[in-house]
Amino acid sequence: MIPFRVQLRPGIAISEQVVYAATRAIVAGQLRAGDPFPSVRTLSRELKINPNTAHKVITQLLNDGLLESQPGVGTVVADLPRSTATQRTDLLGQQIEELVVEAKRLSIPLEDVTDAIDRHWNRLTSRRNQGEPK
Numbered sequence: 001m002i003p004f005r006v007q008l009r010p011g012i013a014i015s016e017q018v019v020y021a022a023t024r025a026i027v028a029g030q031l032r033a034g035d036p037f038p039s040v041r042t043l044s045r046e047l048k049i050n051p052n053t054a055h056k057v058i059t060q061l062l063n064d065g066l067l068e069s070q071p072g073v074g075t076v077v078a079d080l081p082r083s084t085a086t087q088r089t090d091l092l093g094q095q096i097e098e099l100v101v102e103a104k105r106l107s108i109p110l111e112d113v114t115d116a117i118d119r120h121w122n123r124l125t126s127r128r129n130q131g132e133p134k
Helices: 014-027 040-047 051-063 085-090 093-105 110-130
Strands: 067-070 074-077
Touching: 014 051, 040 051, 051 067, 093 110
Parallel strands: none
Antiparallel strands: 067 074
C-alpha cells in the first residue's frame, strides 16, 4: 500500500508528480522519520508505473535527503536535518520565482498570492495536527 495519494496528470513527468506527492506527505507529517517507504516493486505495481520510473522516484527522494536506505530494514523516511531558516528558504528559490512569474503573468496581486499561500499552509498544518491521511 502506498502511504500517500498521487493523482497523475498529463503534461507533467510521472516521476515528478510522485516525488511531489511523497514530499508533500513527508512535509505534512503524513509520513514521519523512520516510517517505511514503499519499494520500487510496490510503487511500480500500485501506481501502475514503469519500474524504472519508480526507481527514479526513490533515487530522487534519497538524493533530496527525504529518504534513507537502512541495511536489513529497507528504505525509510529520513530524520530531516536541522538547518537555518535561510538555508531552508533558499531551497524554495526556484519554486518561488516560478510562482511570482506566473502570478504576474496572470495579474494576481501579491496580497491574493499570500492569502492563497496562507490557506494552503493552514490546510496542511491542520491535517498534520489532526493526523489526517490526505
